[in-house]
Amino acid sequence: MQEILDLSDGDLTLLMKRLALRARQKMVRLTWRGVRIQRGGAVPGGYEPSDFAADAIQKALDGTRRWNREEYPTMEEFLISIIDSDVNHLVESADNMRARRENPNLGLGLEGREKGPLEVVLDEDLRIQVREQVTKSLENEPFLMSLFECYEAEITKPREIADLLDVSVDEVNNGKKRLRLKLSPVLQEQGATK
Numbered sequence: 001m002q003e004i005l006d007l008s009d010g011d012l013t014l015l016m017k018r019l020a021l022r023a024r025q026k027m028v029r030l031t032w033r034g035v036r037i038q039r040g041g042a043v044p045g046g047y048e049p050s051d052f053a054a055d056a057i058q059k060a061l062d063g064t065r066r067w068n069r070e071e072y073p074t075m076e077e078f079l080i081s082i083i084d085s086d087v088n089h090l091v092e093s094a095d096n097m098r099a100r101r102e103n104p105n106l107g108l109g110l111e112g113r114e115k116g117p118l119e120v121v122l123d124e125d126l127r128i129q130v131r132e133q134v135t136k137s138l139e140n141e142p143f144l145m146s147l148f149e150c151y152e153a154e155i156t157k158p159r160e161i162a163d164l165l166d167v168s169v170d171e172v173n174n175g176k177k178r179l180r181l182k183l184s185p186v187l188q189e190q191g192a193t194k
Contacts, residue, residue, distance in 0.1 A: 001060045001061050001067065001075075003075045004057060004060060004061060004075070005061075014166075015057075015076065015079075016050065016053050016054070016057070017164055018076065019052070019053035019056060019057075019076075019079055019080065019083060020048075020049040020050045020052070020053040021049070021149055021150065021153055021155075021164065022053075022080050022083055022149075023049035023050075023052035023053055023083050023087065024049040024153040024154075024155070025149065025152050025153040026083065026084060026087045027043060027049060027052075027087060028153060028154050030087070030091050031091075032044070032091070043090065044090060044093065045090075047090065052083045052086055052087060053079075053083065055082075055083075055086060056079045056080075056082035056083045056086070057079065059082055060075075060078065060079060060082065065078075065082050130186065131152075133186045134148060134183060134186055137182060137183065137186055138182065141182070143165070143167075143171075143175055144175060144178060144179050144182060146165055147161065147165070147172070147175045147176065147179050148179060148183070150164060150165070151179075158172045158173055158176075
């Protein structure tokens with residue numbers, strides 16, 4: 001795929017970071033072997049977000065996946081679709097199901113019980129609505145959108161964000177304040193804040 005080969009080293013590095021961020025966003029929302037990543041869950045095969053990003057680029061380059069430009073107008077959208085597909089495939093794989101641990105609190109009304117299917121669907125619907133409104137309110141603020149994507153992927157340490165976005169920690173902290181001010185009306189409208 002010539003578009004990828006024509007990228008400069010800097011542009012390729014930035015693309016890899018954005019794709020890895022997208023993979024992480026998707027991975028943290030899912031259950032791996034019955035546990036979410038932030039609670040100690042592990043992705044089968046030890047996959048990291050950067051692995052999904054590298055695999056997507058490789059599949060595009062070697063022709064394993066063909067770019068349908070009508071469905072995915074930009075190269076990045078096409079690569080993200082590959083990542084989404086690969087993560088979904090791994091979630092549904094036998095490796096993820098076979099080792100799934102049962103939640104001992106399930107159905108007992110204790111703290112930490114897993115959400116039922118209806119709760120999961122309602123949470124996902126709210127997340128999609130909020131994300132659409134956030135995207136609309138940040139359409140002219142690419143730095144704040146990137147910052148939001150970091151928080152959405154549960155990357156919250158200012159140093160990690162600064163390294164990922166190639167900015168200073170001060171810029172991250174200032175951006176966080178601006179982001180909070182910009183998103184406060186959106187989150188209050190959706191009932192996502194208390």
